[in-house]
Every structure is written in C-alpha cells, then in structure tokens.
Amino acid sequence: MSLVCVQLGLFAFWIFGSWGWLSNKCILYEKVNYWMYIHANCPSMIGFTASCWDIYDLKVNLSVVPSNYQTLCLEIRSGYVMQSGALSRFYALERLHLEGFLPTILHGTFKGLSSVKTLSLNCKGMIQCNNASLLSNTFRDLTNLEELSIEDCMLSVMALDVFGGIPLLKKLTVNRCCAQELSDLLCRIVNMSQSITSLTFKSEEIVTLRPPNCSDTKGAVLELPHFYRLQEVRFSFPNAHHLEKGAFKCFENITDLSVPIVDEPQTQLLQSGIKRLQAFDFYNRCISFESVCETVFKLSITEINVRNDKFWNNTTSAVRNCQGIKKIHFNYYEHDHDAINLSLIHYLKNLVDLGVFLTHSREVEISMLCDTQKGPVLWLKKLCLFSFHITNITSEQFGCLKNLEQLILSGNQITAVADFTFKELAKLRFLDLRNNKISQITENSFFGLHDLETLILELNPLEMIEAFAFIHLTLLKHVCLGDFHPLPSELESSVNVNLTNIFGVFPQGLMHINISSMWYTLNIIIGSNSTPHLGISLQLSATTVFFQDCWRPFFQSVVSLTAITERLLCGSHFAARYFTSLQYFGFNSVLSAEFVDMTDLNTLVEMRYLTLMGVELYRQPGLATMFHNLTKLETLNLVTCRILSLEEEMSRDLHSLRQMSVHIPEEFSVMESFTEPLTNLRYLLLYNFRLDCSCDNTWLLAWAERQPHVQVIFYHPGEADVTCKNENGIQNFARYSAANCSLDVGFVLFLCTSLGLLLFMLVVLLHQLAQEYLLAFCHIIRCWLEEAVRRPNPRGRYCYDAFVSYSGRDERWVVEQLLPGLEQRGPPFLRLCLHSRDFQLGMDIVDNITDSLYGSRYTVCVVSRNYLRSNWCSLELRLATLRLLVEQRDILILVFLEDIPPHQLSAHHRLARLVKTRTYMDWPQDQAMQPAFWDRLWTKLVPPEPHPGQ
Numbered sequence: 001m002s003l004v005c006v007q008l009g010l011f012a013f014w015i016f017g018s019w020g021w022l023s024n025k026c027i028l029y030e031k032v033n034y035w036m037y038i039h040a041n042c043p044s045m046i047g048f049t050a051s052c053w054d055i056y057d058l059k060v061n062l063s064v065v066p067s068n069y070q071t072l073c074l075e076i077r078s079g080y081v082m083q084s085g086a087l088s089r090f091y092a093l094e095r096l097h098l099e100g101f102l103p104t105i106l107h108g109t110f111k112g113l114s115s116v117k118t119l120s121l122n123c124k125g126m127i128q129c130n131n132a133s134l135l136s137n138t139f140r141d142l143t144n145l146e147e148l149s150i151e152d153c154m155l156s157v158m159a160l161d162v163f164g165g166i167p168l169l170k171k172l173t174v175n176r177c178c179a180q181e182l183s184d185l186l187c188r189i190v191n192m193s194q195s196i197t198s199l200t201f202k203s204e205e206i207v208t209l210r211p212p213n214c215s216d217t218k219g220a221v222l223e224l225p226h227f228y229r230l231q232e233v234r235f236s237f238p239n240a241h242h243l244e245k246g247a248f249k250c251f252e253n254i255t256d257l258s259v260p261i262v263d264e265p266q267t268q269l270l271q272s273g274i275k276r277l278q279a280f281d282f283y284n285r286c287i288s289f290e291s292v293c294e295t296v297f298k299l300s301i302t303e304i305n306v307r308n309d310k311f312w313n314n315t316t317s318a319v320r321n322c323q324g325i326k327k328i329h330f331n332y333y334e335h336d337h338d339a340i341n342l343s344l345i346h347y348l349k350n351l352v353d354l355g356v357f358l359t360h361s362r363e364v365e366i367s368m369l370c371d372t373q374k375g376p377v378l379w380l381k382k383l384c385l386f387s388f389h390i391t392n393i394t395s396e397q398f399g400c401l402k403n404l405e406q407l408i409l410s411g412n413q414i415t416a417v418a419d420f421t422f423k424e425l426a427k428l429r430f431l432d433l434r435n436n437k438i439s440q441i442t443e444n445s446f447f448g449l450h451d452l453e454t455l456i457l458e459l460n461p462l463e464m465i466e467a468f469a470f471i472h473l474t475l476l477k478h479v480c481l482g483d484f485h486p487l488p489s490e491l492e493s494s495v496n497v498n499l500t501n502i503f504g505v506f507p508q509g510l511m512h513i514n515i516s517s518m519w520y521t522l523n524i525i526i527g528s529n530s531t532p533h534l535g536i537s538l539q540l541s542a543t544t545v546f547f548q549d550c551w552r553p554f555f556q557s558v559v560s561l562t563a564i565t566e567r568l569l570c571g572s573h574f575a576a577r578y579f580t581s582l583q584y585f586g587f588n589s590v591l592s593a594e595f596v597d598m599t600d601l602n603t604l605v606e607m608r609y610l611t612l613m614g615v616e617l618y619r620q621p622g623l624a625t626m627f628h629n630l631t632k633l634e635t636l637n638l639v640t641c642r643i644l645s646l647e648e649e650m651s652r653d654l655h656s657l658r659q660m661s662v663h664i665p666e667e668f669s670v671m672e673s674f675t676e677p678l679t680n681l682r683y684l685l686l687y688n689f690r691l692d693c694s695c696d697n698t699w700l701l702a703w704a705e706r707q708p709h710v711q712v713i714f715y716h717p718g719e720a721d722v723t724c725k726n727e728n729g730i731q732n733f734a735r736y737s738a739a740n741c742s743l744d745v746g747f748v749l750f751l752c753t754s755l756g757l758l759l760f761m762l763v764v765l766l767h768q769l770a771q772e773y774l775l776a777f778c779h780i781i782r783c784w785l786e787e788a789v790r791r792p793n794p795r796g797r798y799c800y801d802a803f804v805s806y807s808g809r810d811e812r813w814v815v816e817q818l819l820p821g822l823e824q825r826g827p828p829f830l831r832l833c834l835h836s837r838d839f840q841l842g843m844d845i846v847d848n849i850t851d852s853l854y855g856s857r858y859t860v861c862v863v864s865r866n867y868l869r870s871n872w873c874s875l876e877l878r879l880a881t882l883r884l885l886v887e888q889r890d891i892l893i894l895v896f897l898e899d900i901p902p903h904q905l906s907a908h909h910r911l912a913r914l915v916k917t918r919t920y921m922d923w924p925q926d927q928a929m930q931p932a933f934w935d936r937l938w939t940k941l942v943p944p945e946p947h948p949g950q
Helices: 003-010 264-273 289-298 316-322 499-503 553-557 599-603 699-706 733-740 745-769 771-789 808-822 845-854 865-869 871-887 909-917 927-941
Strands: 019-021 026-029 049-055 071-076 095-099 118-122 147-151 171-175 198-202 232-236 253-259 276-282 303-306 327-332 339-341 353-358 365-367 382-386 406-408 430-432 454-457 478-481 494-498 512-516 521-525 536-541 544-547 558-564 567-570 584-588 609-613 635-639 659-663 683-687 711-715 723-726 729-732 800-805 856-863 892-896
Touching (some): 026 711, 289 303, 289 316, 494 499, 499 521, 512 521, 699 733, 723 733, 729 733, 800 808, 800 845, 800 871, 808 865, 808 927, 845 856, 845 871, 856 871, 856 927, 871 892, 871 909, 892 909, 892 927
Parallel strands (some): 049 071, 071 095, 095 118, 118 147, 147 171, 171 198, 232 253, 253 276, 276 303, 303 327, 339 365, 382 406, 430 454, 478 512, 494 521, 512 536, 521 544, 558 584, 609 635, 635 659, 659 683, 683 711, 800 856, 856 892
Antiparallel strands (some): 723 729
16 A cells, blocks of 8 residues: 555544644644545535534634635534524635534524535434434525535425525535435425536435425425426435336436336336436346346436346347447356356447456456457447456457557456557557466567556566566556566565666656565666656555665656665665655655664755654664755654654754654654744644653643644544553643643742842842942943953954043143154054044944953053043943953053042042052153153053064
8 A cells, every 4th residue: 555545544534533633623724735634524625724523612613713714614513503693704615514413403504604605514323314403494595505415314304495595506415314205305406496407316215216296385285397407317226126107207317327126117117207317227137138228228328337147148139229328337246157248349339438347256258359250349448357367368359449548457367468469459548457467578568559658567476577578668657567576496585677678768758657576675777877757756665675776867757756665775775865856755664674774864855745654763873863954845744653752953954844743653752842943834743642751741732722823633542632651651641741740830929029029139239339330340241251252362352552541621631742652653653542533433432431441452541630520431440440350460551640639539449549559650740751751651552572473
C-alpha cells in the first residue's frame, strides 16, 4: 500500500475516535488537505470550510467560525434541537452538511441561508432509520437551494409538503430512508415536477414495487404528474422481488434501475411502464437472455449489469434485440462449463465496454473471442476479463480488437506473454496484467503498443525482463513492475533492475514508475544519462533498495519518491540526498531495521511534503540537524516513529510548515521551544500518543488553548483525555500537571508583593544616602559595558589626547591660552576635546560627556570659582574621578586658574580630596613662567612613542 493511501486512511476515520481541539469543536481550513480529510461525508469541500463535531449549541460551538465561510459540515449531538436562526450569520454559506440523531428540525432553522445551494442531511440512524420530524416547508428559507441529499431519515414521518418552498431545487437524493413504498417519496415531490431534473432513490426496505397512491393533507386522492423534466433518474431496490404493473408510470425515462427481477412476467411488467432505460442491473440468474435483450430493445437500454449464468452460451439469434447496448458488465458466480463463449461481441455493433468478472476458483477458458471468419471488432474500446484463471494469452485471442483502448486481465493465472501478443492493438492505451504469474517479459512481448500510456505488472513473480523490452513504448506515462524475484540459478537473495536495459531511452512523457521486489534486495541501475522530463514520481518496495549510479541526471528528474523499505542506500549512504529536485518524500521503514544515518535529509531544500513511517529517530546522530535547511517544507508526518522529545533545534528552519501530524507509539516529550520557529503552522495533529509525565510537557495543553491560528487536534481512541506515563504507570496528564507542576497562586502573589516592597524601600534608601552619586553611577555602569566591548589595542582606542573640563565663563582663557599652548606645539601635535567645539550636535549632553571623556587618554579639569558653581562641571569631575578609580591610572590632571580659599574648596568634597592626594598645577600670572607651565603640561599629555614592531 502506498504511503499516500496510508495517510488518507489515517484521517478518514476520525468519527470513530475521541477527538479534541482544545480551543473549540471545529477544524477550519481554506482547502482540503490531502493528509487531513476530516469529514468523509462533507460535500464538496471548496473554499473556506469548517468541519465541526459534537455540536450541542450552534451559536456557542460555532462562535470561532468566521461568518464568510462557504462550507459547513456539522455533526450534531444526539437529541439536540437546532434553534431558529442559529446559522443566519453565515451570509456566504453555499454548502451545508448536517449529521446526527436529530429529533426534529424546526421552522426557521435555515433562516438567513438564502445563499445555500447544496444541503446534505444525514439523520444517522445506527440500527434503523431515525424518525426525525421534518415539518411542512422545512426548507422554505433555502430559496436558492439546488441540490438536496437526505440519508437515514424515515420518509413516512415527514410532512407531505416537507419539500415545499424550494422552487429552484434541481437534484434530489434520498438514500436509506426506510421507505416501505415508492409512494413514500413520490407523494412528497408531487409539486416539484416542473423544477427537479435529477432524482436518486435507494431503499433496501421496499419489497414490492406498487403503483404510487397519494393523497393530500385532507385525504383527497392526488393524481401524480409525469416527471417530464427529469434528465437523470436512478433507482436501487435490491430487495424488491415483486413488481406490479404501473409502478414506474410517472417516469418515461430512467437513467439507472437496479431491481432483482425474478421471472419473465415481471420483465414484461417493467416494459409496460417505462419507455427508455439507460442502465439496468439484472440480478436474477434464471431469466433467459432472450428476455433480457427484449427488455433492452423496448426500453432502449444502453448499459446493463448482468448476474446471469446463461448469458454467454446463448445463440446468436438471441442478441438481435441487444444491438443498441454499449456497456455490459457480467458478474459470473457459478458455471457448469469450462469455457465462456465471447463471440457474441461480433454481433453487438455498439458495444464499447465489456467486463466479465468471475468469483470462483475453477479455470475457465476464453472461447471464440476473436473469430477470424467474422472480421475485426472495431467498436469495442474497453475489455475486462477478471479472475478467469487464464494461463496463456496469444495474438489470436485479441487480434480482432483493432480499436481497443483499455485491456484489463488482472487476477488470472497468466504465466507468460507470448511475442507479438498485442501487435494488432495499436490503439491500446491502458494494459493491466497485475496479480498474475508472469515471470518473464521478452523483447517483443509488448511489440506494437506504440500508444500505450499505462502498463501495470504488479504482483507478478518477475524474474527477467529482456533488454529493450519497453523500447517500443515511447508514449508510456505510468509503469508498475513487480514483484521481482531472483532467478532460480542465483544464490543471492537480490534482484538487479537496469532501467536503461529495460527502456532503452526513457520516454519523455514518463510520469510514474513503481518497482517492487517484496522480500528481496533491490539493486537499481539507471545505466545511462537518458533523462525524462522533470516531474517523475518513483515508488519502490523491497527489503533494501540500493542505487548503483547515483550521479546520473535521472535523479534530478524525480520530484516524488515513496520508498517502502528498511534501507534506502547509494553505496553506504542514505540515497535521498541525490534526489535534489525532490518535493515529496515518503519513507516507510520498520522499527527493527538496520540503522541508516538519515541526516542528509537536510540537503533536500526543495521538499514540501515529508512522511516518515517506522523510523527510530532517537537513534539518529544528526537528529538535531536532520530537518535543517528545509525552509520550503509545508507538511511533516511522523507516523509510528520513535523519538524521545521534539525540540527547537529540529524545527529551527521549518518556517513554511503549515501542517504536522505525529504518531509516536511510546512516551515522548514536546519542548515548549519546539513550536517557536513554526511561524506558519496551522494544523498540529497528535494521534494515538502518550506524553512523558514531566512538567516539561505542561505547556502543551495551555498553548493549544490560547493559539488563535494553530488548530491542535488530539486523537486518542478509547481514552477521554490526554494521558502520560512514568514509573507509576499511566495517568491523566491534566491531573498530573495540576498536582506536580502548578504553583500556589496566593504564595506567588505574596512573594512578588514582598519583593516589590523591599525593592521600593531599597531605592528610597539609596536615593536619600547617595543621591549625588546615583546619576554618575548609572553613567559609569554604562561606560563599563562599553569599555568591555572596546578593542584591547590602545592605539585605536582614543580619539583625543585630553578632554578639557571647564566652565563656559572661562572659555576665553581656554581659547586664547590653552589651545595655542598645547594644540599648536609639536610635533607631535595634541588633539583636545572641547565641549563647545567637539560635542556632536543633537546628541544628549550626558552621552556627549561620557563618550568624550572615555574617548580621551586624559581629562584636564580647569578649576575656577566658575567651575565650582557649574553643575555640568561637577558631573564631569565625578565621572572622571570614577574612571580614575576603575582604571587605576594617572588620567586626571587638575589646573587651577586662580587661588581658591580652603573654606570654599572644602564644600566640594571630591575636589578637596583630590587636592590633598594628587599633584596639581597652578596657572602662573607671571608671563615669564608661563612657557615652563606649557612645557610641563604638554610633556604630560603627549602620547608615548610606539614600541618597535607595533
């Protein structure tokens, strides 16, 4: 079975288990997802669709569904009565499916749904039909309704005018509705004869088909009209063994009728009422073929399904009335002869589709399929001979079928295909030889099939395909080969398949290749650089698959790869990395398979869909990086894999992932960080799973509840809630989390309040005791951080030789004396930083001060009475002093412009301490002493000479 089929099957049975989306009871999606076909009965899931279950209050349960959704599929809780107008807000709704054991549907249930064109109602009677009460004009608010389907609802308890008020209804389907009479339906559609064009009615309860007998609500007998506008009428009454005259008098034309006619008189009765019947199922095996053909002729039947053992051994005169037949499917149960005569196809000039299905184990031969004396059969397009136990096929058997397009010979005992068997079937497009015993294909087995597009050889014990056996099949699109077996002479349990040896040159239109070897090792050799167009789908089944020449361009043409095997290798490496164009990859292994490192999955950067089944992921050494680089991946399915935990490193690059399903048979954990990179995730399905009893998983339930854009679905049949397991056994996970992982809210609030109060008191205390230091402390902390990231190279560390801290009122001295005395001396020439000249415009003043101070090798403070009165100068001095304490270097120079009395200086504690502990300079008023002052200060500030080699 292919992985795609497995995935579809996993998501089609959701109604049989216990589901839970923690946010609500609905699945919302924009289009049908191939892996999440949630509601099997939901009609035409197109556009915005909501699928909801266990609905007990429409307004409450559907509150999460946007009002612009076009399709609603609702499973109603048993016994719930739908309230009037509950769905009226869905103004764009076009398709509505209701399912559940409904007691009644009230007037106004469909109020406001004038846009609905398709309604499907399934009353869901498990043992017998549900006697849901449908009142008069139940559907009258659906003024634009065109299609209505009702299943498992008892017709007899519905009001006679239940279908009133829907003038545009064109198609009505009533299935399994426990009708006892054909009248149960016909009496309720009397007034719809002018609008309805398609009618389908299936009932297993009807035993006798009687003429309809109807009366209105007052008891007056109604005369049923002829339904002239009906273009399609399909009736199926498998248990109706009695037919009365006039049962179908209202229908001149019937498309498909299936009833077990028991004798020839009833066949005559059938002919008396119907003028034209397109398709008819003949259940009874005792009616003569002449009677069948007479019915075919009188009713212009073009398609019949015959369950009659006498059919094929009738004389040619019996078919004179069957000339108009186009399709015959013959189901054969028992037969006393060893051959079935198919020569009647020469007389059925309009027959295009012939199927003969045998259901017993006796060998039956084909007799006179092609009679050379009667000439070619140019009209037959499709021939199916299933389970005939045919052993050999030759060109004589099919040579007359010149225009045959489809030939199905599956389920037989064919051991060989003789050369040139199909040489006359030049127009054959589809050939199915699956489930036979073919062991060898020769070079000319398929000679002449130049138009063949599909060749199916599955379930055959193939041992050898001769060289260039498919070279004639230039239009081949789909080919299935297998199951390959080693030759009896070979001792090794492996099979070599050389694709170039088989095809010669790959057909340019080739789309799908399926190769299987079941219980053997499959060695695949490409053999040449021949390459089909990009878009190949490759499916492989074997115990181990080896590729011999992985460098061939063929691998770049494969976009879909499905491998059902324990190991997929090229040499000793995982082979997936050679399929560089791969978009879909499905790998189905077994948990006990020999270990193969699959880390190279992260090289498939074009991949969009990935399914891993039966893989022991916890053994993968590169699990953390296995899914890296898969930035285009949209769907990820981990089915029956083993893994200890899902962690963030795995999902790091899965930014495009929209849907993920996980089925892990043993306990596992999901780390909270795993979902953080999944920014586009919309669906997360966890089924048949059990978590580790660990507080690491507690976040999952809360996360699922609060995610507005991610629909988290838990599927765990037989269990009402999510469970976990530890040394104490299986436990309810919610109760485990509450008992072991939750904090006492009261205690947490008390602790937070206490800490907050303590912090507030500390801040107040610091403000009172060290108010003047706080601002400087904040700045120095920031400077420490900046200092930590500076480069250690001292030469590239400073922008200035000195930062000059001075009062603006002393700027004249700075400009006229300081700058000429220092910047104009040299070489080397000093560069000073002045706030009036070098601070960056628009920048915060404090930031300018700290950047300039730490960007200079020294700080020169020009102290005066003006300096002592300036708050900015005080801040600059504090920052310079703190830097001095941190760096423990001689970086602060004090220059006094004037004498300042000690009592004035003592008010400035920081400056007073510096004067007592550090050497400072006084500006000499005598001009003769000023050159020496500048020489001394310049020498201090000039940068040191670099060491040799620096």
